[in-house]
Amino acid sequence: MRLFDAHCHLQMPQFDADREEVIARMREKEVGGVIPGVDFATSVAALELAEKNDFLWAAVGLHPNDNPTEEFDTEKFLEIAKLPKVVAIGECGLDYFRSGGTDEEKIAQKKRFESQIELALTVKKPLIIHCRDSQQRIANTKSAHDDMLEILADYMGNHKSLQVIIHFATMSGEHAQKYLDLGCYLSFPGPITYTDMYDESIRLAPLDKILSETDSPFAAPVPNRGKRNEPIYVEDVIKKIAAVKNIAPEDIARQITLNSQGIFGL
Numbered sequence: 001m002r003l004f005d006a007h008c009h010l011q012m013p014q015f016d017a018d019r020e021e022v023i024a025r026m027r028e029k030e031v032g033g034v035i036p037g038v039d040f041a042t043s044v045a046a047l048e049l050a051e052k053n054d055f056l057w058a059a060v061g062l063h064p065n066d067n068p069t070e071e072f073d074t075e076k077f078l079e080i081a082k083l084p085k086v087v088a089i090g091e092c093g094l095d096y097f098r099s100g101g102t103d104e105e106k107i108a109q110k111k112r113f114e115s116q117i118e119l120a121l122t123v124k125k126p127l128i129i130h131c132r133d134s135q136q137r138i139a140n141t142k143s144a145h146d147d148m149l150e151i152l153a154d155y156m157g158n159h160k161s162l163q164v165i166i167h168f169a170t171m172s173g174e175h176a177q178k179y180l181d182l183g184c185y186l187s188f189p190g191p192i193t194y195t196d197m198y199d200e201s202i203r204l205a206p207l208d209k210i211l212s213e214t215d216s217p218f219a220a221p222v223p224n225r226g227k228r229n230e231p232i233y234v235e236d237v238i239k240k241i242a243a244v245k246n247i248a249p250e251d252i253a254r255q256i257t258l259n260s261q262g263i264f265g266l
Contacts, residue, residue, distance in 0.1 A: 001055060002030035003238065003253050004260040005231040006187045007091070007128065007167050007213035010035050010056070011045035014217035014228055022230050023053060029232045032056070032257070034264060036091045036128055036167075038063035039070050043080060050085040057264060059088035059128050061116055064095040064109045072115045081123045087264040090128025091167055092116040096144040097132040110151065117155050117162070126163035126263055129184075131171075145175045149182070156182050163263060168215055173200035180209060185263055187211035190221035190229060193240045202244040211263070212237045212256050 005026075010033070015022055026033065035050060036059035037043025043060035050058040060081050062072045080086060094109050120127045129152075133144045142150075156162050166179050169186035176186060186205045192198045202210075212234050214220070220229035221236040235249075238256060242249040260266065 001032035001257050003032070003232075003234055004212065004257045005031055005033035005214050005216070005234040006165065006211040006260055006264075007036055007189070008033045008216040008231045009038075009042075009046075009218075010049055010216065010231070011037075011042055012217055015230075023049075023056075025230070025232050027053075027055065029235070030055075031231050031234060032260070032266075033231050034059055034087060034128075034260075036088070037061055038091060039067040040073065040076060043077070047080055047083065047085060057087040057266065058085055059090045060086050061090040061092040061128070062112060063091055063130060064093055064112060065099045068099065072112050074115060074119060077116075077119055078122065081119060081125065086123075086125070087266065088126045088128050088165070089116050089120040089123070090165075091130040092127065093130040093167075094144040094148050095130060095132045096134040101134065106147070110147070114151065117151075121159055121162060124161065125265075126165055128165050128167050128187075130167055132168075145171060145178075149175075149178050152179075152182055152184070165211060165263060167213065168219075169201060170198050171201060173204055176201035176204050180205060185209050185211050185259065187213045188237060188241060189213050189215050190219040190225070190233065190237055193221040193236055194225065199244045202241055207245075207247075207252075207255050208259060210241065210252075210256060211259055212241065 032055040035046035046058040050056045164184040216229040242252040
């Protein structure tokens with residue numbers, strides 16, 4: 001593999017018309033990738049794609065609010081999480097942007113998330129974390145990142161083997177440093193190419209803690225911003241990381257592939 005996309009939703013309907021062509025382009029460009037589920041059905045679909053392609057792997061999990069009516073069924077998820085093509089649990093976490101405005105919603109999200117931390121510990125596979133804050137947070141209340149950091153500090157302090165990937169790492173440098181201090185990996189997506197507001201987080205991240213992702217089909221990087229995203233565009237994310245780090249893109253790509261192989265056990 002020359003490049004690696006740590007987070008691409010190839011099982012989603014946006015790829016129904018040309019999924020095989022998208023995967024063929026990945027093969028041609030030597031792009032490996034992890035396909036995360038957002039509920040049980042999409043986790044199974046991710047696994048099916050991964051089992052058909054030797055450069056694809058799956059993550060299985062329940063998003064905090066993509067499918068709010070689905071209860072996390074530990075036994076069902078455990079059955080597929082143990083399979084060799086499943087390399088992580090997720091995406092899972094906290095999302096106060098789309099919901100989570102009430103204390104009850106936040107409690108429910110935390111319970112759902114902690115069940116998946118326990119699953120990750122059981123199967124000894126890393127967590128892929130989704131964490132998104134509300135647009136208008138009430139004064140003196142904790143943000144999603146504040147709550148996430150508190151939960152992770154507790155679990156990672158008591159379970160040194162727990163490995164964590166912060167998906168879509170578009171947070172402040174302050175929060176980025178706190179995640180890095182816990183030992184988390186930061187997975188940088190397409191929006192880092194739109195602006196310099198995430199450059200500090202990129203600069204702070206040690207080379208051995210950086211991953212790259214597209215979050216396909218969403219958030220395509222420049223020069224394809226506004227179009228459907230796909231995994232081969234991860235090269236543009238890597239170029240931006242390289243520019244901020246002042247390191248050759250091929251060297252960044254090589255390091256990210258090594259990081260991906262390490263964290264996902266490939």
